[in-house]
Amino acid sequence: MNNKAYTIFISFIVALGGFLFGFDAGIISGVMSFAGPQFNLTEIQSGWVVSAPSFAAMFAMLFSGRISDIIGRKKTLIFVAFLYAISALLSAIAPSYEMLYIARMIGGLAFGAALVLAPIYIAEISTAENRGKLVSLQQLNIVFGFFAAFLSNYFFNKYNTADSTFLTDETVWRWMLGVELIPALFYFVLLFFVPKSPRWLYLKKNYEEAEKVLNQIHGVERGRVEIASIEKNIHADKNKSDLKIKDLLKPSLRFILVIGLVVGILQQITGINAVYFYATSIFKQTGIGTDAAFSSGVLLSTISVIFTFLAIYLIDRMGRRPLLLIGTAGIAVSLLLCAYSFNNATYQLSIEKINQFEFAESQKLVPLADKIYENDLDFKNEIKAVLGNQVYSKNDGEILEAATNINANLVLIGILGFIACFAFSLGPVMWVLLSELYPIKYRGIAIGVIAFINSLISSIVQLVFPWEISNLGNALTFFLFGAVAVIGFFVMLKIVPETKGKSLEELERELVKDY
Template sequence: MKKSYTVYISFIVALGGFLLGFDSAVISGAVGGINDYFEMTDWELGFSVGCVIFGAMAGNISAGPLSDRFGRKKMLIATAVLFTISALWSALATAYIPFILARIIGGIGIGGAILIAPIYIAEIAPPKLRGSLVSLNQLNIVLGISVAYFSNYFLKDIAGESWRWMLGVETIPAFIYFLALFSIPRSPRWIIQKLNLVSVAEQTLIKIGGPDYAVTTIDSILKGIAKKEPNAKLSDLFTKRLRNIMIIAFGIAFFQQITGINAIFYYAPTIFEQAGGGTDASFLQAIVVGLTNLVFTIVAIRLIDRMGRKPLLIIGTAAMSIALFMVTLAFNNATYELSSANLQKLDNEKMKTSLVSLEGMTFTSQTLLFDELTPILNEDQLLDFKRNEVKKFIAINATLVLIAILLYVAAFAISLGPVMWTLLSEIFPSNVKGVAISVVGFFNSLVSYSVTQFFPWELTNIGPTLTFGIYAGMGMLSLWFVIKYIVETKGKSLEEVEELLITN
């Protein structure tokens, strides 16, 4: 087996994951800058961060059918173009609406890349390497996240509007990805299934695994085509025949996002500032989060074809739940001290004067503090305090918060992060794969959007304790779902997986 060639083309395709991760995380450092420049409300801020997921939904719903029609390679090239346009436009935007449109265009690229790359890799990878190679996409996603955190840290002190540099630097890897995609072959399975070019597919398969592997794989593909039904319609996904597959797909897509991972990645510096860290410290802690994600994704790639998909999911979702309960406990035990020293940290002199009467008081929760402030501050001052100033008064076990967040990210990185995309690339029959993975990807993005949109509002209005408590509860539900519904696909061919899951 010519492993090096397979790894090479898988890595090139997975570079789309790097752009996806970079695009997702780079906004975390730009939040403060765009908030000040465009003068946003909590809702507008949440939308400016989350609107990229609206674009991802459009990319999700169209990527599968378009890649079935035009091929995986052509659609990946199209995503690279979208990433490039989005990076330039968002960096140069001077008004809120054009900025949002630029972000949505990038989201379309994200939605396409996140679905097409795993499909392509699964279709070219031998069964023994498929889990690891599909997980290269997730590795590149977390690498992109880590690089974005580093980039934000080193660009944050640029004079003027540093957020423009943070967003615009993505143009460089986007253009490199565009050029690199021209060096990969078309998917052998797609060529045979759609164009019937067996000889062309055979040349690629020989490069991947040698002549014997090519003959065996082509024979398997042709047998699969012979017994396959025509490409499915949307309504076909919800028949009894595909019931087990759709339960797994929708369930894993729901729990991957509802447990709050994008709230962590998109708002990491904000969370650490809520825990009392300064700006520099919060950016550095975000870098540590990114590196943790990277290291444990590499661990997952090493283990996914050895331990299997389900054991990693059980270990990961259990650890995620524990970590989220730790964060909840830390914020629940926090106090808010209106000491003279803390009051002096306020930039708003009118607010400082209004709060002098509370000097020396300590509150055991945000709710009690905000209740006390409501009759003292006007509506605008109270909102400003909730969004920007409360972090100056918190006394919390910040080390516990950091450890818990790192544990959570590590657990996600060995489980729901890479394993979801591996499972989605494996469980759908070929005749429904395009439409099915688009629908499930759309649903995954919808859940992701809801988490991202409401997170700033939740921090301001219900506080971090209840916010992370909700995520912890979802973590426990995800563990239950994995134990009850997930089946093991390790080492099985795509055709064997289909036979395992199809209900006759």
């Protein structure tokens, strides 16, 4: 294996934590169609189950970078893989809502640490020329995870039939969650084959091993160049005091901290994880039915994979800044298109449709026959009042399919446009930027703090999304996401620098003037 192939190989292994994150995010969108009604969860309880990993992840993100500075990137990642496996097993056998929540919290600790450590590790083994591509492998693995999850959900749902004794509404969601154990164990084993980070080894004064790893990764000639660059930076750090968290607030770091915070917050506050985690539910809102909602999830994840490959191709050619700006503009347009489509929808149940429903309580809907509703809020609230929350939750796909009059294709275009634009911009570029902006001394803790806030925003968005859909309606919910994306575009236009083609040490000299 040549040096380039070897670097890609170990980067891809480390980034497999992203695959597990994407797999879990995609799986839960199908799981809640069954687990929610089974445990009779309210909108907020459903939000807690879905957002639990992100809530736990934000604490892991805050401390994992610092922990890896102490014990090493590799050792921390191996422990992360172990947590992934435990979470998958406990989620599958969870006897209650509380147990399911705790199991997913354990998975969240793994997600948070993996999403922080993979970009740090990959940036520290790569060169300036290929760093953008290699760090983007994490986002590629995330979207591969989404694809695998939606495909898995589609087949589990397909074979969960009335005739099946193996897969039932009570057991299918457990298999959906349990299958994650397979890639988790695979990740755990493969991590033993990656070397320690050479820049971390230099930080620990283990110069001989660091030089050996650099030569192994890049070859002797390029290894010398990387060694010289690291040594120059290490010597410049000799007279600096020990790192304290409050040092991140010093004036010389303020500019790059603001950039990281803006991009980190924007990545989540535009609603990407609401769309991914609730994809099946969102597609049900268009009235296309439960089966079509599951298959639309496969299409959604396919688009993610295609446009993430585009990002990997473009990020070291076009640069970070153009991808961010073009993608964010596209995100805004796509979300506002969804809002427009939902705003023009109407809802009406005919007596013929009601008589075709197969659930026992369907005749309770007869008094609502032929009544036209101008928005989804009024319609869903009246249906819930008649049927009760548990019966409605179990049959919402069938009811909405029968009642909804909407341009579903326009919503699908908006959702897929949003996913495509995110996949080549905010998704991968954020992690590339974070791995580049901060000096090695501050990198672990700076990325940890920003990732903590990123995950906090993500968990809040996931938690309140079911509530928003139930209380604000589809149109206003998507309008708010779109408006935030518009604001974010103009803020990034003002402050985000270009970082492509420069070594980590060059970027440090340019962006951190006098720390």
